């Protein structure tokens with residue numbers, strides 16, 4: 758009898774925890790599961806995930822050539838939430854809740870034993886995109902066309918300086934519209 762009581766209490770406790778997980782602080786339903794909820798609050802405000810370098814998957818890098826001299830002036834390193842690579846390989850889509858992080862580095866370029874080499878130096882900041890298949894935040898100007906979009910200066914990973922993705926981001930991503938606005942050809946693990 759006691760074991761049954763203890764089991765009942767445990768189950769009741771678990772359902773309280775589950776309810777707390779499913780509902781955000783404002784009492785509104787949480788819009789995403791745990792990994793994505795750490796990046797997006799219930800109003801659609803985004804932040805840079807604290808642990809992306811250790812827990813996310815690396816998709817690839819971009820080197821932006823320096824003007825009129827050898828080497829690259831910027832390097833971009835792109836990460837995605839755990840599970841993105843396997844899911845994308847299965848059906849060619851980024852699943853709802855996928856978070857993409859693009860680091861933007863200024864570089865240092867010097868001769869090395871392999872040639873003239875640029876390496877990541879100062880971090881300028883991050884571009885973040887969060888996949889949204891259901892149109893969760895129709896009032897928020899950083900959300901639309903299936904994604905949340907935001908830039909963060911290196912000084913403040915918690916508060917974006919972007920105000921409107923249509924002005925701040927979208928025009929530059931039109932060449933990638935057919936691949937869900939993402940430049941997928943730069944990411945070997947997705948192939």
Ligand code: HEC
Nearest residue numbers: 819833857859884885886906907908919925926929939940
């Ligand atoms: C000047 C043009 C330009 C602007 C403005 C721009 N992007 Fe991009 N973005 C690109 C290009 C080109 C790439 C891939 C090549 C690279 O990184 O150099 C890219 C890549 C990305 C990636 C990596 C995933 C991918 O699409 O390959 C993310 C995430 C991203 N951008 C988010 C944003 C967000 C969010 C904004 C607005 C706050 C934004 N971008 C504004 C041109 C731009």
